[in-house]
Amino acid sequence: MEYNFQEIEQHWQEEWEKAQAYRVSNQSERKPFYVLDMFPYPSGAGLHVGHPLGYIASDIYSRYKRLQGFNVLHPMGFDAYGLPAEQYAIQTGQHPEKTTNQNIARYIEQLRKIGFCYDWNRMVRTCDPDFYHWTQWAFRKMFLSYYDETRQQARPIEELVALFEKEDPTWNTLSEKEQQERLMQYRIAYLSDTKVNWCPELGTVLANDEVSEGLSVRGGFPVEQRVMRQWSLRVSAYAARLLEGLDKIDWTESLKETQRNWIGRSEGAEMQFHIKGQDEPFTIFTTRADTVFGVTFMVLAPESEYVERVVTEEQRAEVEAYLDRCKHRTERERIADRRVTGVFTGSYAINPLTKNEIPIYISDYVLAGYGTGAIMAVPAHDSRDYAFARHFNLPIIPLIEGADVSEQSFDAKEGKMINSGFLNGMEVKDAIRAMKQHIEKEGIGRVKVNYRLRDAIFSRQRYWGEPFPVYYKDGMPYMLPEECLPLELPEVSDFKPTKDGQPPLGHAQYWAWNTETQQVVDKALIDEKTIFPLELCTMPGFAGSSAYYLRYMDNKNSDALVSPEANQYWRQVNLYIGGTEHATGHLIYSRFWNKFLFDMGVVCEDEPFSKLINQGMIQGRSNFVYRYIGEGSTGNLYISYNLIDNPEYKDKVQPIHVNVNIVHNDILDIDAFRNWMPEYKNAQFVYADGTTDVDNPYIGTPAEKQYICGWAVEKMSKSMFNVVNPDDVIAKYGADSLRLFEMFLGPLEMSKPWDTSGIDGVHRFLKKLWNMYEAPVEEEPTREELRSLHKLIKKITWDIENFSFNTSIPAFMIAQNELSALKCNKRAILKQFAILLAPYAPHIAEEMYHRCQDKPQTFVIDESWPVCNESYLEEDGVKYPVQFNGKMRFVLTLPKTMSKEEVEQVVLSNADTQKVLAGATPKRVIVVPGKIVNIVL
């Protein structure tokens, strides 16, 4: 009987569908368990084999939990808003919704083929009005809230208004606009003039995590700094909670560390420095309060508001020239060019301790957005200050004993203080503490904790995103009433920005708000009395992905994001699987978003994802052919990889990417290569054995003449011709083979190249396994068979619990081997084997299980996960997990030929053993044949 995987897989996928086998209810006696994948952006290229890696892992875990009797929520959806669809729309004029829907359809089809146990009834798409209703709703709530620092939580803005009314007599004298402006400084979602990352190529602003090294993450276009009026979310208010929360969740240490760095807590002090000849001091932030005695100059950021105050008339022209230069430098240029630049302001500050006069400079190595945008410079103990001091010939005073500052600064926080007045002789750590106390006592500063985490810029000048539920009156934003949500994305005539530089929504004709009828109306009617313009920006990508996990709990609910009952039943995601690339984006924003909703009493858990596993990236494995470019080259001769280091070819070949789909195990399919592209039609080769068909084009058969390709690990991408599509793999080997193979590739968290050599192995295993199910019989299993099975139960259970999926496949293979050597075809054994295999290879497992039944019935749902009975394993305590409890151990060297019993005899009668045992009976004697004996007392 042949293993017809196509028939089996199609059959069971249909059965599951028919039975609605994976539909999940919020009403269940079973314990809930929520397993989530990071939902994909449906790109036009479709899924490649790298995408399903994490999905397969979470599917295995879901199926396992389900078999253990949990009610498992395992949904899938789509992060449907995004730049590529919009760019494509601009190029082709196709509506992004159309292409997005096509892509989603393709994704669903591909995902279905892999046999996931998703409950598709719970699918969400961020671009559906039903979904973005709740994105807008949350934003609206953020606008209507402020962060109460003393209670450390978000509160309704009315409470702040009440507070102002009570405590600030000027409040009621303010105009409505002035009041609104004041409140804006507190709202969690707020509008402000911010310095933003502007990407001219994309025509939009970007969040900090969407920019890397001065280039946009998507597209790699240059990004410049620009001041614009933008929506932001006050994420920074949650910095302390976002940091503390990390201790309560089970994420990998590296990911938590990345978030800790991004949040960037630093304990230090704010200190006031007086300006010579002025009354008002200015404030700086430092983590090294101990180094005040070594301050030899001050530096302000170019954008600092202090600049205006300290510039003297003589220096004004020079300063303005410098500021101008800074403004026109792009972020990228600034990063690329690290030369020291700066300008003297003409003013001096007074060191509050030494009372020395120190010059104030401006330089762009000081950032406006961090601390107070001003620093005290201690060149001896800070490398950046050191470089600056050297450049401008400023004094450098060492403050730590033995620190040699003639060549470089001494940045380490260790050593004994010198030249530091009352701090002299102290260790650095003590000096920091002492100085903090001193400045608080003297009233020249205060202890302060700073965070690097910035507020998230929330406006995007794009079409394909969630519209803001916002209209403008007298230049101030107002929220649409809650019952008017969702505000649907309007149709536009053009997806590009308007001629006068407005975002694409500027093209929308029906994009004004009538506050009386509470409807969207033609913007030609705007009168600024009852009809007002609507916001033209849309929300960024992370808006839709920040609370989607909550929507899955209750995706059909039209009255709430999630009902309290549904939320209290599922509570939070128990297992979240996804890539590390979201560490500083999505995973920060959704934690923030969740904490806000927690403050609002909408959700009952303060952290959204209690456990998170990162799957590694699957890289491409590219193949190369080597074109001969030496003497007499026709540009048409390709040298086999094993020969390219031969003297006649060395340095005379050029590697060329070749489509990996026409290469099998690094052997080129010659005919396919000749047909691949016109330029290779008459390709000639020097084969692995050194023979060539140069003079005789079709010499030999491909079997005899092999062309070996070289290879390299690169990103999986079209241009490298190394994209492997899961559909092709499934067509050739089946979904079960694909699933097993993706897991077999290596540890889940590790990045690894996709290398198809080896998939034959798992496929062969399934075929062999299949043959064991030809004629299952109802017979008592032997002890040996049971042992083999229970070994497997123990192993597979351990593997799944520990996400060590890759080591399960060998265990299955070994068990199959053992059982087949025992000629086992007993139902009792085969049935259990099928259950164990079900999470990994569900289709074949269903079919196998089915064959073990008397009469047809559906499986998996009502059968439970087998439990290992250790008594079957005890027979030889040596081989299986040996516990060393560290009581007492010996080492004796013994001949290998001795039997276990003989060894025990010898060991126990050994004089040394007797001495140590002193009459006690050993609990256990562990023998490692030939070498080691452990006696556990």
Place this chain on the structure above:
RNA sequence: GCCGCGAUGGUGGAAUCGGUAGACACGAAGGACUUAAAAUCCUUUGGCCAGAAAUGGCUGUGUGGGUUCAAGUCCCACUCGCGGUACCA
């Protein structure tokens, strides 16, 4: 620069609490079946040495030290690779 992760045969990798390193798979070599090929099955496969053979010995987990009866695993120092991040005072 800083932070994190990693390095084991020809290849991917296994070794789960410090206990027989190289499981399992691929590849390779040889063999069986076959007119032939595919498919399938069997044997061998870290290196070196001895032996006709069974087998035995030595060596071996990036480098150098250390702890231990015992180290791929723990500690110290270093080299290389990957990922993240960066004038954050």
